[in-house]
Amino acid sequence: MLKKQFIFLILLSILIFSFSTSALAITAEEIIDNRDENEYFESARIKAKMIITNGGREMTKEMISISDGENAYVEFTNARDKGTKYLKKGDNLWMSFPDAEEVVKISGHMMNQGMMGSDFSYQDIMESTKLTDLYNFEVIDEDSTYQGRKTYILEGTAKEGKEVSYYQRKTWIDQERFIALKEELYAQSGRLLKVSIVN
Numbered sequence: 159m160l161k162k163q164f165i166f167l168i169l170l171s172i173l174i175f176s177f178s179t180s181a182l183a184i185t186a187e188e189i190i191d192n193r194d195e196n197e198y199f200e201s202a203r204i205k206a207k208m209i210i211t212n213g214g215r216e217m218t219k220e221m222i223s224i225s226d227g228e229n230a231y232v233e234f235t236n237a238r239d240k241g242t243k244y245l246k247k248g249d250n251l252w253m254s255f256p257d258a259e260e261v262v263k264i265s266g267h268m269m270n271q272g273m274m275g276s277d278f279s280y281q282d283i284m285e286s287t288k289l290t291d292l293y294n295f296e297v298i299d300e301d302s303t304y305q306g307r308k309t310y311i312l313e314g315t316a317k318e319g320k321e322v323s324y325y326q327r328k329t330w331i332d333q334e335r336f337i338a339l340k341e342e343l344y345a346q347s348g349r350l351l352k353v354s355i356v357n
Contacts, residue, residue, distance in 0.1 A: 185297075186295040186296050186297045186312055187295065189295075189297065189336065190289050190290050190293075190295050190312065190314075191290060192336035193329075193331055193336050193337065194288045195336075196335070196336050197337065200226070200227055201225060201226040201227070202224075202225050203222070203223070204222070204225075205220075205221075205222055205223075206220070206222075206223060207220050207221075208221070208274070210274075212275070217238075217275065219236055219239060219274055220234065220236040221236075228246075228247075228249075229246060229248070230244075230245075232244040234274070240256070241255070241256035242254070242256065242274075250263065250265075251263070251264045251265075251269075252264065264280050268280065269281040277352060279323065282323055289314065292320045292322050293314035293315060293320075293322070293327065294314065294315050294317055295312050295313065295314040296313055297311070297312055298311050298312065298313050298328075299311035304330045304340055305339055305357075307332050307333070307339060308332075308333045308334070309331055309333060310330075310331045310333055311328065311331075312329045313327075313328050314326065314327045314328075314329065323343075324343040324344060324345070324351060324352075325344060326343075326344040326346075326348075327341055327342065327343050327344065328342040328344070329341045329342075337356065338354075338356065339355070339356050340353070340354065340355050340356070341353070
């Protein structure tokens with residue numbers, strides 16, 4: 159009788175432990191939702207600096223950005239690019255230069271070009287939709303470390319019918335702050351296109 163009670167208690171303990179572990183586990187969608195909450199915003203005014211390194215040459219671009227939902231306005235303020243402006247309204251993007259007589263609409267193959275000589279394409283800056291609306295994610299590692307921080311590694315594949323700049327993305331997300339510390343961006347062929355690192 160005692161032996162049966164002992165076995166029953168062991169089985170009960172295993173069931174309770176398994177239930178507790180599964181109840182505490184976080185899903186890929188919850189992780190990305192938390193990241194979206196931290197990194198995406200409805201409206202903001204930002205003063206930013208972009209440093210572009212190319213072949214040992216360094217260029218610094220300074221800008222002011224104002225965004226509201228799917229609309230955004232960017233004006234460059236550094237001496238070389240002062241007065242260069244971008245306007246995004248929904249799915250449309252325009253740019254103007256101080257000396258140009260016309261406003262240029264950016265579309266077609268131009269969307270894949272680098273913005274102001276950087277690795278960020280115009281298509282990159284057009285993606286304002288939350289990641290969970292564009293990709294299906296799965297957790298591929300829950301116990302990794304990057305830059306001394308515990309991270310989740312997630313892999314996202316574009317949802318069918320969604321227009322995205324990158325078919326697949328692999329992301330290292332800080333487990334405490336839910337910020338992407340590193341991201342690898344891939345073409346549908348599997349070729350690595352870009353790597354983004356946050357210091």
